[in-house]
Amino acid sequence: MRLEPINNPSFARKLVPPALALSATILIASLLAMVAGANPFSVLGLIIKGAFGSKFALLETLNRATPLIFTGLAVAVAFRAKFWNIGAEAQLYAGALITVLLGTGALAWPSGVILPVIALIAVFAGAVLLLVPALLKTRFGVDEVVTTLLFNFIFLLFISMLLEGPLKDPMGMGWPKSARLIPEASLPRIVDGLRLHWGFALAIISALCVWVIQTRSTLGYEMRAVGLNKQAAGFAGIPVNLVLVKTALLSGGLAALGGFSEVAGLKGSLTLDLSPGFGYTGIIVAMLALLNPLGVVIAALFVAGIFVGADSMSRAAGVPTYLADIMLAVALLLMVLAIMLTRFHVVRD
Amino acid sequence: MDIIDILFTASFWAAAIRIASPLIFATLGELICERAGVLNLGIEGIMVSGAFAGWMAVYSGTGLWVGVGVAMGVGMLFGLLHSTLTVPFGLSQHVVGLGVTLLATSSTYYAYRLALPEVTSPPKIVAFQPYEIPLLSDIPLLGPAVFSQTPLTYLAFVLVAVVGLVLYRTPLGLAVRAAGENPAAVAAQGLSVTAIRMGAVIIGSGLMAVGGAFLTMSAFDSFFFEMVNGRGWICIALVVFGSWRPGKAMLGAVLFAAFDALQIRVQQTSIGAQVPYQIFLMMPYILSILALVVMSRRAEVPAALMVPFNKGER
Incomplete structure (x- = not known):
């Protein structure tokens, strides 16, 4: 078999493969639920109900989506330029680390000053953390996939070291946990009484900013050009390495902002379980969104919904929560296949 | 105990060889995939699946070698999935690999x-028990270190030679290497690049799974979450470190494992106890990155690595 590009894909051609991918994902999840001895319809119903079925569930989903929007944006920006940042996990922790370093009493300023200052320094820290793999790539040709992946392990151990050492909360009953943020360094709730903080709004604003950068700025154009064809971009006079470094700074900064938002908005302190893999899940979010920054918001809500829904489904139906991770992995693989099939014929020879 | 003294104990080298074994299986697996032109980032997850499948099979009553076979079979299934998506359909090897993991x-x-x-x-x-090879295991230092290991460790080292021979001394190996260097030439010979690449990924993924199974069936005797803990990613670094050659990759794995065994022992010395243990745990990852930086300059990357091949496209 071989692949032949379709010049003018019809509307059906654009719609049918992704729809089939989604249906197949649901089918596979149903089969797995049956393997676990549960009724697949009630399992899927419980997931949807647990994610969007009540005000509490919906707020929980929005909260869970917030860090995923940041990491999803970080990945989307980087992957667009074919810079494979798999290290959003570490960059998120870098932002969280800065937040507790500066927000637990080191700076005693009013909210309006301290929050933007911490956010900016957090962005800077995440950007610097990704700068190392970026420079290793542009200077030495070291593949960034492996370096960013390995950085995740190194940086988490570093955080663990700090939490058991200098950052350990003396009032923490021996747990490896940082001190709590001062009230001025905490992000307020958007509406009083509703458990949703300004980090969510910041995530939406970030998505809009990234969308503007990608579609309306020279940098966005250069990033796309580098991603499509490095050689051609170089011939056209685009400074490829510089664009890659700028991409990395933006990507690392976005992921770090997610760490800031998660600590300042939700958790209030830093622990080693701050992120249950938000950095890695960001890859799924970005791919499901086809690397579109506004799509990232929708994909993050969808992915967060599956996670939150699966948690409550698991408690009710006794099916392991890992069903959510399987669904997302299957959705990811089938979706990249489906997207390809909207643009290519498979020809037998 | 002094660090120099540690280097001359048989137990230290025995540990190094033991730690190297799963890395050798998985590194060989990744090397075969990459030699054929496919980066397999599914390695980390495939090792997890192999670790569980092999152990679960034995726990359910099969023999140890059947367990190894089951692990390999599960790994090959994931290899089939990976290669179907990346080879004939030519999808992004990064995204598919992470998806498979x-x-x-x-x-x-x-x-x-x-x-x-x-x-x-x-x-x-x-689990597999150490088997002392007659005569050889009586050699001082070398005997207890190298020739008193479990059968799965011996298999790992034998496989290095087998993979090396097949890659460099057989038509099949030539075809695999050519698929990673110049697929158009392979197609011109009337061979199927798709079949060669898919076969390489499937076999390679099977070896990765055996590497995972080593953890639950030889190094330890039960399955834990997070057990593989980045070993797959380290193997990808080891392939680069070994310049895509089985022998050099094996040396890299042993060197790496020796360092890992050393840090565990230094941790227990009086000086080591004063350093946070996380520093020691970071070392393997830092070492992998350093190895990549040093080797990348003169790395002989397969020319068609990560380049999909679509017949009829020029």
Whole structure:
């Protein structure tokens, strides 16, 4: 078999493969639920109900989506330029680390000053953390996939070291946990009484900013050009390495902002379980969104919904929560296949 | 104990060889995939699946070698999935690889929770036991270090030679290497690039899974979450470090494992006890990055690595 590009894909051609991918994902999840001895319809119903079925569930989903929007944006920006940042996990922790370093009493300023200052320094820290793999790539040709992946392990151990050492909360009953943020360094709730903080709004604003950068700025154009064809971009006079470094700074900064938002908005302190893999899940979010920054918001809500829904489904139906991770992995693989099939014929020879 | 003294104990080198074994299996697996032109980032998840599948098979009553076969079979299934998506369909090897890692890891954990819903601590199996090779194991230092290992370790080192011979001394190996260097030439010979690449990924993924199975069936005797803990990513670095050659990759794995065994022992010395243990745990990852930086300059990357091949396209 071989692949032949379709010049003018019809509307059906654009719609049918992704729809089939989604249906197949649901089918596979149903089969797995049956393997676990549960009724697949009630399992899927419980997931949807647990994610969007009540005000509490919906707020929980929005909260869970917030860090995923940041990491999803970080990945989307980087992957667009074919810079494979798999290290959003570490960059998120870098932002969280800065937040507790500066927000637990080191700076005693009013909210309006301290929050933007911490956010900016957090962005800077995440950007610097990704700068190392970026420079290793542009200077030495070291593949960034492996370096960013390995950085995740190194940086988490570093955080663990700090939490058991200098950052350990003396009032923490021996747990490896940082001190709590001062009230001025905490992000307020958007509406009083509703458990949703300004980090969510910041995530939406970030998505809009990234969308503007990608579609309306020279940098966005250069990033796309580098991603499509490095050689051609170089011939056209685009400074490829510089664009890659700028991409990395933006990507690392976005992921770090997610760490800031998660600590300042939700958790209030830093622990080693701050992120249950938000950095890695960001890859799924970005791919499901086809690397579109506004799509990232929708994909993050969808992915967060599956996670939150699966948690409550698991408690009710006794099916392991890992069903959510399987669904997302299957959705990811089938979706990249489906997207390809909207643009290519498979020809037998 | 002084660090120099540690280097001259048989138990240290025995540990190094033991730690190197799963890395050798998985590095060989990744090397075969990459030699044929396919980067397989599914390695981490495939190792998890192999670790569970092999152990679970033995726990359910099969023999140890059957367990190894089961692990290999599960790995090959994930290899089939990976290669179907990346070779004939030419999808991004980065995205598919990460997707396969996620799928293999989560479905393994799902299966574990279904198979053993009630357990608090994972049950143990009777794992592979060390086998002292007659005569050779009597050599001082070398005997207890190298020739008193489990059969799975011997298999790992034998495989290095086998993979090297096949790659460099057989038409099949030539075809695999050519598929990674110049696929158009392979197609011009009337061979199927698709079949060669898919076969390489499937076999390679099987070896990765055996590397995972080594953890639960030889190094330890039960399955834990997070057990593989980045070993797959380290193997990808080892392939680069070994310049895509089985022998050099094996040396890299042993060197790496020796360093790992050393840091465990230094941790227990009086000086080591004053350093946070996380510093020692970081070392393998830092070492991998340094190795990549040093080797990348003169790396002989397969020319068609990560380049999909579509017949009829020029």
